[in-house]
Amino acid sequence: MSSWGPRRSAVKRTTGKSGSGVESVLVANLHEALRQANRCLALGLFASLFLVGLSLDPDAFVTGSVSFPGVIPPLPIQYAQIALTVVYWVMPFLTDFSLARADRIAIHLQRSNPELLQAAVTYPSIATTRVHGPRWVATLVPPLVVGFAGWKKGIFSFSGRGLILLGIAVSPYLIVFALRLRKSFGGLAPDGHGD
DSSP states (O other): OOSSSOOHHHHHHTOSTTHHHHHHHHHHHHHHHHHHHHHHHHHHHHHHHHHHHHHHOGGGOTTSEEOOSSSOOOEEHHHHHHHHHHHHHHHHHHHHHHHHHHHHHHHHHHHHOHHHHHHHTTSOSTTTOSSHHHHHHHHHHHHHHHHHHHHHHTSSOSSHHHHHHHHHHHHHHHHHIIIIISSOTTSOOOOTTOO
16 A cells, blocks of 8 residues: 555545545546546647648648747658657547546545536536537547548558558547547436537
């Protein structure tokens, strides 16, 4: 047992008035995990769109380099494509990590205070929206867009190598969709008003 984490018996003893303090930390952590999942999904979507833009029309960049916001210096188009590919491909794994953490917190809250969990999952995020469209767009558009660009450039093809590359490119998003975002976080379906 690690010395830095609370013991289960210590947590069970604080379910009185101080238990609400533990629950408020859990709710804050749940919201942060959902916020991180939102950021990862948005970054993956934008990386796929920019990657397609760079792949389909590299001549549109007259300077031959791409500037990113922040402290990153301008990159040649080939390096920008590599950077965007890495961001595109890593984001579903980080999304899955954040949503797995949110699931573990939700399981704990479901045992201790189901009403608090129901209130906590009203947090506005891609994962908690009951309407299917935002979840589907955030997880299915990036692989479709990258797959289209890859086919157009000849990277993906019906050869064995091309199909393997296509599978590697699209499978992380499809797995996140199938395992985490096919349904709304918390399992809620759309109501009569759409959400």
